[in-house]
Amino acid sequence: MKVPQYKIHSVGLEEYRDYLNYVDILDSCKFYSIGKSGNFELRMLITRAKGDSGFKDLNLGFGVWNEEARDIDDGIETRNGDMQRILATVAKRALEFLSRYPEAEIFAKGSTASRTRLYQMEIGKIINEVPDGxxxxxxxxxxxxxxxxxGINFDAFLLSAK
Incomplete structure (x- = not known):
């Protein structure tokens, strides 16, 4: 992918004690958005329902990490001018996950309809650069x-290996 990406750092499950009560965390990472509005730690999780053993109903979530609340806030708009770079970073990590679990299907949706639309527009800008896999x-x-x-309005997205 030609779009620049941020450096990704893995995060241990101990960071998400409260989450572990209702989801299984299959992948976790952090990276930093650096831009005109400042530096923001972003976290990305790939999860499934607690106790589920399959790879078909996975969820991808990401957002700004709130250290005090120990939570990911997917409603914050960083306005750093780096949405393509953030999405490229998320896509790269999702692709790495799918290379390890090629049977997986990862569901993604914005926290609001307007955010889903924003993701759709940004994906549209880089769709020709999405890796073949x-x-x-x-x-x-x-x-x-x-x-x-x-040119099609989508309600959510599904990522999988080809």
Whole structure:
């Protein structure tokens, strides 16, 4: 992928004690958004429902890490001008996960409809640079998942290995 990415650092599960009561964390990392509004620690998790043993209903979440609350806040807008770089970093980590678990399917959706739309627009800008091994589908509520294409409004996304 030609879009620059941030350096990723793995994070141990001990950072997420409260999360472990209701989800299994399969992957966790952090990286830093650095831009015009400052430096923000971002965290990304790939999770599944507690006790589920499959790889078909995984969830990808990311956002700004709130150290005091020990929580990821997916509602903060950093406005650092680096959304493409953030999404490229998230895509890279998702692709690394999918290379280890090629049967996995990872669901992703913005915390609001407008954020999902923002992700869709940013994905559209870099869709031709997505690595060959990564498949991105978009959810159309009345139809289901279809291959991602520009010009279609999606409600969520599904990432999988091709």
């Amino acid at each position: 990564l498949r991105i589908e978009g959810l159309i509520s009345q139809i289901g998942f279809v291959d991602f294409r520009k």
